[in-house]
Amino acid sequence: MIPSRMHQFLHDALPDLIWKNRLIKDGPFRFLEFGPLDVDRLQRLGIKVDRLGPRLVSCMWNDESPVEIGGFLVVDNLAMGQPSMGGTRMLPDITPDTIHNLARGMTLKNAAADLPFGGGKSGIIRPENLSKEDRYEVIKGFARLLRRYKKMYIPGPDVGTNDADMKTFAIENGLNNVVSKPADMGGNRIDELGGAANGIVVATKALLEQLPRLKQLPQFKNLIIPKPSDLDIIIQGFGAVGANVARLFHEYDQDNCPVIKGISDENGYLLNSKGLPWKQLFDMWKKVGAVTQKYFHDHILHNKTPDLNRMVFSNSCNNLLTESAFCMIPASPVFNYLDVDASSNPAMTTDRMGTWQIIVEGANTYSPNPARKAERKRMERHVYRDKGVLIATDYLVNSGGVIYAAHERIIPTPDHLLIPKDILGNSTAIKGWLEKNRDEFETLAERRRKAAVEKLETVIRRNMKELIDGLCKDADSLPCEIAEQISVQRIASMEKSRTARDVMENAPTIGVDKNMTDAARLLVDAHAPIVNIVSENGKLIGIVTNWDITKAMASNLPMDSPLTRVMTADVITNHPDATIIDCIRKLEHHEISAMPIVEENKVVGFISGDILARQTLFRLLQTMKP
The missing domain is CATH 3.40.50.720 (NAD(P)-binding Rossmann-like Domain)
Structure with a gap:
């Protein structure tokens, strides 16, 4: 069930409409996710969006567990690399702004340590009078909630958690999805080693x-x-x-x-x-x-x-x-x-x-x-x-x-030592499997240390x-x-070294022989601001935007009109190796919201103002000296 403090906090902070529109249900798991464009919503949670982040804020809980299992995840910044890395704190008074503060500290700490990881942090709201058995269930349950974000965030120990808890995380989510594991998993044991x-x-x-x-x-x-x-x-x-x-x-x-x-x-x-x-x-x-x-x-x-x-x-x-x-x-x-x-x-x-x-x-x-x-x-x-x-x-x-922890990813676990997928979550089977490979894991742990x-x-x-x-x-x-x-x-x-290739999204394309209805349907299905019109050999010959469709309808053009009547043929494009700041300047200079990314006359993706706002630190880049 959702922790009582979390339930009260979220219902006080967020109006019913946000619950209705933003609640994600995945079996017994529940998620409320917010990004850098959700300025007002994050302000309600006590978080101020700035030039560094946050990239993702997730409020998550298990709605069906007998014990209270829930907390918050903040992925603040991914400029140094993905995934982000930071500890999991476990205290009774965890709030989103507390975790955001800690995640920002990890952003700066990972950058100061020159590590190829972004900054993140998570927090478990610890129920009162927690027994040893229930504590284990809370740790295991929170690990399952974090599974959704394993490409964006790697947890480690923090206040209220320890290396043994990270072993539980690893049993649930795999060796490469948690750091500061015990030596029998090849880990660097942050607490033990100091x-x-x-x-x-x-x-x-x-x-x-x-x-x-x-x-x-x-x-x-x-x-x-x-x-x-x-x-x-x-x-x-x-x-x-x-x-x-x-x-x-x-x-x-x-x-x-x-x-x-x-x-x-x-x-x-x-x-x-x-x-x-x-x-x-x-x-x-x-x-x-x-x-x-x-x-x-x-x-x-x-x-x-x-x-x-x-x-x-x-x-x-x-x-x-x-x-x-x-x-x-x-x-x-x-x-x-x-x-x-x-x-x-x-x-x-x-x-x-x-x-x-x-x-x-x-x-x-x-x-x-x-x-x-x-x-x-x-x-x-x-x-x-x-x-x-x-x-x-x-x-x-x-x-x-974090330097110790990061080396569990920098020196990855060899494939033959990864926990077999068919025993993930089975602590008894994993215990036997770890014992079988004990010597190799100890050697790996020492190499990482x-x-x-x-x-x-x-x-x-x-x-x-x-x-x-x-x-x-x-x-x-x-x-x-x-x-x-x-x-x-x-x-x-x-961030300056990142290119369009790093953030571009798949570009919807359509043949020049299609009509305006086909383009409108594709715009809706792809949730994209532009559709790229290509020739038979895949060469870009024009684009159609939401605005083009709206303007054509206002002019009473039939919906079966050929695309050549509504498309923009003089297309502003960029190439995959263009820097983020170059993409920003081109969009601003031409006063457009999106553009195709073209390589060897073929459309390979697109960039938009929305993508740049969600996936880059454009505010930071605009304030830096050339």
């Missing part, structure tokens, strides 16, 4: 090398940069990202390990100026999750570890951000960890923040919402310009997870260099502005 955390570690190391260049800016002229071994760090959010950051800092370069000075989780924070016992805390986190309060109770309160007398514990987790360190890493699922005042309900206000020199964002903080972007810029003006704290924007640095680590090191170091380049080049710019420029320029570069 993919996102690895990006944070590499970014921090790279920034220490790049920071001297910032001394040319007035707010950084007195910057003192510590040796790597003297670097002290506080981590807000000791979870899948934060805990692995602590681990990987010590595995990455054991001779130059930083000091993990403080950590926080939902129960409080721990601080020790001499350094926390990160290994002990990491092992405890793997067993029990939240560690701060338990560690305090077991090791400090009863004085079992007397050498920890410098340890501080507070049950106010946000107050970790009042403590000072060279580097602060926000890694909890909080959008606004910092703001200039309390009006946006941040974790901490800037007047109470500790003294830091760099912030490396492990959490997803980006939002395309204009109000939130304004809040972000306001915060950065105070923290970056006034306080001299460099902020490394989330999608430039925490893309390690090594390739991902190499890519991550290269891309994130480049991002840090380009971030510092941009800030030094334009002293008035903010880190969030430079970060967005880096990603958008990569997206625009990919």
Whole structure:
């Protein structure tokens, strides 16, 4: 059944006419789909269409399941490549605008990581009091809903889901239609390996090398940069990202390990100026999750570890951000960890923040919402310009997870290891089949891991260099502005390289010996704005449009009139290798809505303003400099 919160939200947001006209029924599954032309409808869902997207928003649910199964999918942008890639979040308060914000973050993150995938995200509305058995049914049911979009979107784990859930997705939809699978499926196990955390570690190391260049800016002229071994760090959010950051800092370069000075989780924070016992805390986190309060109770309160007398514990987790360190890493699922005042309900206000020199964002903080972007810029003006704290924007640095995940597609599963179609959905049969091919899958997983680590090191170091380049080049710019420029320029570069061949649709054609009725019927059947009139050998000799038919009828021409009486013989065309921007300019220059795409005198497709609006980032291309 549709989740009750989803039912209430959608019925409040969308009028009955939209339900009547847009609801898609496929067996027990229900879908409400919206694209970039549905500006008003998306506004009702809290989503503002802009120059980057979204490409698709789907509200989907199972109408017949005994347990509530439903949620949202947003494919924001496909300029970098198709399909899009992004995690599946599972929380009780999921809304379309939340998923859109995350999908836009994935658009920028995949571009920053230079990956051939668009940005997408999905969210499951988690029912209350969900049992283990019902949770499995929800995961499996949502996988079946996503099956409709497997050519446009590949899911991975996110808040509320894990690598094991991705195994369930793979059992339902196939190995190549999900990422971050377990090793027995050849997966890269984002959570287990700490993919996102690895990006944070590499970014921090790279920034220490790049920071001297910032001394040319007035707010950084007195910057003192510590040796790597003297670097002290506080981590807000000791979870899948934060805990692995602590681990990987010590595995990455054991001779130059930083000091993990403080950590926080939902129960409080721990601080020790001499350094926390990160290994002990990491092992405890793997067993029990939240560690701060338990560690305090077991090791400090009863004085079992007397050498920890410098340890501080507070049950106010946000107050970790009042403590000072060279580097602060926000890694909890909080959008606004910092703001200039309390009006946006941040974790901490800037007047109470500790003294830091760099912030490396492990959490997803980006939002395309204009109000939130304004809040972000306001915060950065105070923290970056006034306080001299460099902020490394989330999608430039925490893309390690998506890099790991992407290599499950970049290095595809060999055909002989793909799950046979006749056992898809049969977990017992698939378990035996995976065991049979265990060694090959483990080899494949290791090959993907090594390739991902190499890519991550290269891309994130480049991002840090380009971030510092941009800030030094334009002293008035903010880190969030430079970060967005880096990603958008990569997206625009990919979009500029796309051609008519990439987006054109099949062109309806008709012989010159047919009449006006035949052309009108074809226009209706093909749902196309033009019909191409061709000679016996297939050469284009004219077109007929909806307007031509309407004008002929208004002139009282008989419907059996030959096409030569109504067609346009002087046809504006383009070729398959024409760029998207060239197609836009030609349509605008000749004030036409559609044109045939011709190759070697044969019609191979057509382009229209509607196609360009639905399938390209024409708004972005029109704003970019030639």
